[in-house]
Amino acid sequence: MGIATTTAGNGAPSIERPLYGYRKYNVINNAAGWLCFIIAAVTYLLTLEPTASFWDCPEFISQGAKLEVGHPPGNPIFILAARFFINFAGGDVSNYAFAVNAMSGLLSAGTILLLFWTITHLVRRLMVGRSKEALTLSQLLVVIGSGLCGALLYTWSDTFWFSAVEGEVYAFSSFCTALVFWLLLKWDNRADEPHADRYLILVTFIIGVSIGVHLLNLLTIPALGLIIYYRKSQHINGNRTLLKVATWLMWAVAAAVAAVTVVLLVNGYYAASLLALCVCAMCWFYRQSPTFRFSLLSLFLSFVVVALILYGLVPGFIEIAQYFELFCVNTLHLGYNIGVLVYAVILLGVLIWCISSLYRQKSRRQIQISFALSVVLSGIPFIGSSLLIPFVLTAALVAYLFMARRLSVRFLTITALSILVIFIGYTSYTLLLIRASANPPMNQNAPDNVFTLSSYLNREQYGDTPLFFGPSFASTPEYTILYNENGQPMQELRSSNGKASYDKQVKTSPDQPDRYVRLDPKLKPHMVPNMIFPRMYSQQPGHPQGYLRWIGETMESLPTEKVSIYYDEDGNPFSIPGQDLREEVPVLSFEQNLRYFFDYQLNYMYWRYFLWNFAGRQNDLQGQDELNRGNWISGIPFIDNPRLGDQSLLPPDYGSDNKGHNVFYMLPLLMGLLGIAAQLVRGKEGICQFWIVFIFFFMTGIAIVLYLNQPPMQVRERDYAYAGSFYAFSIWIGMGVYGLWLIVRSLFGKKQSDRGVRRAAAAVACVAGVLVPVQMVSQTWDDHDRSGRYTTRDFGMNYLSSVDENGIIFTNGDNDTFPLWYAQEVEGYRTDVRVVNLSYLTTDWYASHQKLPSYNAPAIEFQAQPEDYAYDRMQVVYVYGRDSLPVDVFSSLNDLYVSPDAEFNGMRVLNHPQMYIPVDVDDAVKAGVISAEEAPAADDFIFVDWSGKNSASLGDLLSLDMVAHGAADGWKRPAYFAMTVPDDYYLNLSPYLRNTGLAYQVTPIRDAGYNSGQTLSVATDKMYDNVMNKFRWGGLDSGDDIYLDETVRRMVTTHRSTLIDLANALYNEGIYAMYDVTEGEDGSFEETVNEENAGYAKERFRKSAEVLDLIQEKLPARVSPYSVQIGQQIGQLYMLLGEELQDDALTDKGLDMLLGEIRHFAPHVPYLYSLVMDREKNSKRRNPVTVYDIAVSSVDSYVPYHLLQIITMYRNGGGDEERLNAVLGETAGKGFEEKLERLLEGIM
Incomplete structure (x- = not known):
């Protein structure tokens, strides 16, 4: 890809010469990267929320302000960083939240900077390989344009922008993830240089530090494993022993995938089974390729590393510390946490000894002993609750160290240094021990010792989630039948003991010594039946109904089977001659289990979020699979309407007037797919890049879906958990510019290598690529601008x-x-x-x-x-x-x-x-x-x-x-x-x-x-x-156009509701004071005015009106539309107050309020009517379809009923019929009355 040469029509060659050497390229690349940083930083600082946001943000900011202890599993590095940024608030406590939010904004801008450099590195590599060959102008334009497209698009994407402007851990976590990935690419560039291993050590240090922010960063390790393998493949592919292991692993993967394929085919999941078949075909097609087999081996070893860190090193540090702590306190009668300090000193000493021995290389025995001690004391082998696994892993390590002919000092040195730097990062959790011991006002779980810290880090308060095998929500407990001293049978829940733990002894007097007491192990009940890959497991209130709704079943429609739930003391099924003691329990099929996984967990809770970012978003309303709330859209009618109904009829507050209504016409998605294609057509280098980015994409997206195993009815949208996956896809979007360049050049056939063609194609590709994020920000700015919101x-x-x-x-x-x-x-x-x-x-x-x-x-x-x-x-x-x-x-x-x-x-x-x-x-x-x-x-x-x-x-x-x-x-x-x-x-x-x-x-x-x-x-x-x-109004009364997301709007509704309660109570007090009710001889009741209380009653009425005016002034419909019932209540109460006070102005306010609500909710009628008609047209039911039969929320289904009430109230209150008809004609179109009447069938 050096000098491009063709012959012009006059015979003169048209040459595009390389003009930009590696040094000049780096200057331009760095400058463009920092430009992206500045754009992102300005974007986020302009749209920051000036104070805390809802959910966990107030807690995190409070932690940073006073170094307090928040909810498990803790985030000490985030706390320290937040405290650092708070120092720039100038001592003004009202600016502390802004300082922490600004930290998130700047770290997010840093993520964009690293994303730009990542994209340009990969695109340049596709063009000129690993060489430092100079680039032509067209190549330079495409490389920089690719980086700008991908980085700016991710800057203004929905999910990432949301996390960038609030004081949460996800912006920090994204930065750590981007930094680790970029550092591995830096190592890839310098792997053959002396001291290149320092990049690997820095990567492990960042991973150790990121544990104190969020564990999501560990999911980048498989992609990092592929980067390392592809860089060192020439040295690895010749190892015959490893090749045999890789071959066995390949066929094992093929067999497992084949089994999955059969299961998917049997259960009717043809698309998913097609993907699985592709994997099997790939294993067969590339069975002779060492690269393919070693790639699988690299992934397998990477997953082993993740497991050793996540289930070994992270909890193992604490477990070893517990043994030291227990010995020091209960045996040596020392104070609390002395054992932890002793352990830390010993581990640090052993690691230093090990690294020193490896550096000097004077004694093989010292290296063997010190390295074995380093690994064991770090807790890496201590996986699970049994000591069997630690024993086996330790024995295997010792056997390798003492029986191997040659020890790779370089590998052992990198491993020892990695353990050391991860340990350094992990020691940030001592902050929690120290602060918890001080009993600050916020001290969640009080992790002031290693035993409570272990429970804290393991998130034990949230319970266990089965991943591979376990019960379903329909499972029932098993019981053991025992007999008491009177010979009467008793039931005892069958269970297995969990891991024993300890806690501080509760002192009844200050003189008692420090001591830990052993706690009863937590019991895990035995449930039946169980299933593999359990997705529908939760028995929490509301969850079983949610599961059943997603699989289209009821408890009554589920098949049942008889199972034994009673056992004797020997564990045998309990029986009584002549009686069948088995219980009939509902049974979920594996097909239903997979249906829930694909339909809810994968499609609704991942792909929907993915398409929010790269296709478009219907609105910012949280949905539970309703047609009009929170869906992805493209803005292309023939794609959206068959799924969601006619989107042109969508009510304005759910569509065009909803700031969360973002339409991208699937342009980012198409650019990403084009980027994937551009990688795959560029030979081995492109294919290797594809697998690296794909594994990154998979591990930070679908792998999280598998791990979280989310039950239905989530209290909030969870797209923030998958930001890393969207980061990976943005790499492909950036590469789409490169793919577009190739396509535009190919249109010129033989002239595609001409200098003018190449440069024109580069300009077209760059302009088109940059226009995609520009179009995106035109849609997403208004629903991510939190400025002015308190x-x-x-x-x-x-x-x-x-x-x-x-x-x-x-x-x-x-x-x-x-x-x-x-x-x-x-x-x-x-x-x-x-x-x-x-x-x-x-x-x-x-x-x-x-x-x-x-x-x-x-x-x-x-x-x-x-x-x-x-x-x-x-x-x-x-x-x-x-x-x-x-x-x-x-x-x-x-x-x-x-x-x-x-x-x-x-x-x-x-x-x-x-x-x-x-x-x-x-x-x-x-x-x-x-x-x-x-x-x-x-x-x-x-x-x-x-x-x-x-x-x-x-x-x-x-x-x-x-x-x-x-x-x-x-x-x-x-x-x-x-x-x-x-x-x-x-x-x-x-x-x-x-x-x-x-x-x-x-x-x-x-x-x-x-x-x-x-x-x-x-x-x-x-x-x-x-x-x-005393009340404050969060800036909603400022007159500014402030964005309120659905969570804030719910809080606004809460405020309005309580104010209406007050207004109603004041009105009722006025009525009770104003009128005396007497019963006549015929049993009828008569109201008479109590003149003595008339002044007090009018004062109550006026205060009631003042409260209604307060709602209108401080919480206006302009910033958040009224819910249908609240608007109706305000309008009705205004009219009642106008009647009592004989104030026409109040009556007019009420009528105007009701007319405004009619204007707001009338557009719902044609939309709901169209959904009912569509359902009826496609339904085989004999009975008419009602509004209850369509997939909208219960709130939306009752809109026609309340709208009829409001219209009736408006007419009865003397409202202008012409204005009413004009409003209905303008907002609901023709046939409103007939459509409303049709929708009311089944409601009234």
Whole structure:
């Protein structure tokens, strides 16, 4: 590819000479790379969220601000980096979040820089191979254009941009992944130079550091293995022994794939089986190729390395440290964590000895012993819970070291140095040990010793996920039949013991020495039936129904089979002569299992996200396979409409007006496919590149799908987990420019080598390639621009503002906990309030943490002591004594905690479920819980009836304990439940709860008219003061065009709902004050105006109107459309207030609101109608298809019903019929009434 020469028409040669030598090329390549960095950095810094975002971001920023301990498995390197960037905030706590978000933006820009250099390296290699040959102008244009296309497209892609502008770990993780991949390419360029191995050591160091960010970085190792093999293939291919091993491995892979092919064919998955057949054919076609066989061997060894790091070294470090710690504390009676320090010093010393021995090479025996000790002490062999695997691996290592004729000092040196640098990176977790020992306010799992740290790193609180073999959601437990001392049969759950563990001894006095106690191993129940590759395994509430929906079945339609679930003590099926004790249980077929895997896990939860980024996105609404929420689209009607219905009829808020509606016309996808083709046609070099990028793509995408094994009904979209896969595909997109250049040149036939043709083709390819990301950013900017948005911080503060001084607020989920923590930990807002997460309160570490003060919030008093609930003693307690007489809460709980009668079969028992909390009404008035005027309505007891429960969690017990102590202590610590907490967590206190904003306060006033499921009562004066004077609005009232994603919009809806509750409560108070109701002799009721209360009533009405105006001003429909019910309620209430106050302006506001809602929701009718008609046309059902039969959410299916109500309300309220008809004609087209009537069939 040096000088291109042809002969022009006049006989003169047209020569394109190489003009750009390697040094000049590097200057241009580096400059263009930094240009991409600047473009990406400016993009991300302009669109950063200025404060915390929802989900985990507030927690991560809080960790960085004060080096606190977040949720498992921890991210100490991220914490330290965040703390470093926070130093540039100038001490202004309100800028801490921006500093951490800016860190994500700059690291993401660094990822783009590395992506550019990666693409240009690979494209240049396709052109001139490994030589440093000079490039022609056309070649240079194509190389740089390829880098610009791929890098800029990934810059502005949906998933990566989302992570780049918030304080999460995924931007940092992406940077580490890109850095590792790029460093291996740098090594590839310099592999034959002296000291080239330093790049390999640097790569392992980055991998070790990235463990302290996210484990996703380990998935790059297989691609790295291929890079190393292809670079050293000339030296490896001649090894006959390795060739035999590679050949055996190839045929083993072929046999396994053939078996998979048969299974796929039998179950009807022809497309997938075709891919598997291609793999088998490839094994046969390339059976004589050493490169193919060694590639498989390289991949296999790479997977072994991943397993040794992920399941050996990472947990092995901790396991060896545990042995040292246990010996030092329990045997030598030293203090906690001394053993860890001893282990670290010994391991470091042994590694230094080993590296020194390898460097000096004076003693083979020293090398053998020191290397063996280094590997064993690093924990690499300690895979699994049994000691058998460590013994076998150690024996194999020793046999190799002492029996091999020749030892590769270079290999051993690289291995020892790699262990050392990974250990250095891994030591970042000592930050968690140190900070957890200091008991900071946020100290999740309290990993202050290596035993709790092990549980923390292994994410044990999240449970196990079966990957290769296990039960399904329809499986049932097995039982052993035992006989008690009276000869009566008893059932005992069959289970296997997990790995034994230890924990700190709970001290009952400060004089007790430090000691670890052995915990009972966690039991794993035996389930039946089991299946291979279990995809539908979760029995969590809602998941079985979700599985069944995805496979198109019901529990009743599943086939059943009889299985033995009862066994005797010897493990044999239990039997009684003449009786069949087997149970009929539902059975899932393997075909249904695969259907769920392909349809949900692979297609919906991976390929849908992939196509979001490279084809287009319907909208930013989270979907559960509905036709109108969160699908991928192309913008090409004949591709989209058959799948999703006529997209031209999609309502504007779901389509054109939704900022998440991004249309790319599949241009990025086509460029990526063109890039793949360009690689494959470039001979051996291109094919090797293809496999490297493909393995990178597979491991960071589909392999994660296999590992996560996600159940249905995910609480949020999970595309962020696959950013590495989209990074790999962007490499192919960049190469698409090279492929386009080849195609354009080929159009000129024999003239394609002419200088002018080559340069013109290069210019066309580059311009076309760069236009693709430009078109993308024109679509994605508006739904990734978070500037000016303060909703997470302000809404978190609003929860705290709903709580009185020194109050306790119980929360439950991420988005009603982490923003509150951020407000307190970072910005120091309302630090007198204690935030208690009920999900965490089921753990002993979090319960004990509540007994410590936090900033201005004193410790929480409750009756239970650490020794009562330590070691998971009261995770669940049985509820007994349903007919018992009510007792006070303290007596009931005291009986549970200390009475020997409160235990049954090793489980604690609540013998008195009917309880009451004594109340001093005067104290409640003094504390401001209720007003003096409300005191006569207060009860002397708060009744708590748990007799309907079968069991209670530790969180239930402790939260009740805290509420009771707060009331008994003069209400100095008023208790609240965040309004987003599910009703099940209210402890059956719902009649005593009163809304104060975004929280329900426990009061001694019972709402006598309360029925389950209705709106809770409102403390109108307190709530009015909170929302009018204390609430913040996140910048939504600024008038700026701020983007709100669906999570923020849900929080906006929560605020609107609570404000409407307040407005309704004020209106009702005004009605009750204004009118006296008397019953006539004939039994009829008559309303008369109470003139004495008229002034008070009007004041209530005006305040109600002010609250509605507040909604319109602070949370306008301009930034987030009203949900159909909220708009209807606001309009109706405005009209009612206008009638009571005789204010036509209020009535007009109500009518305008209703007309606006009609304008907003009328377009849903023709769209839903078209879906119903399409379904009916393709359905063989005799009964008419209804709106319930189409794949839309329940919210969308009820839109016609609410729309009819709004139209009726508008007409009955005196609305202008002409305006109504004009709006309906404009937004819904002809035949609206008929379509609406058709949709209402089956609803009304």
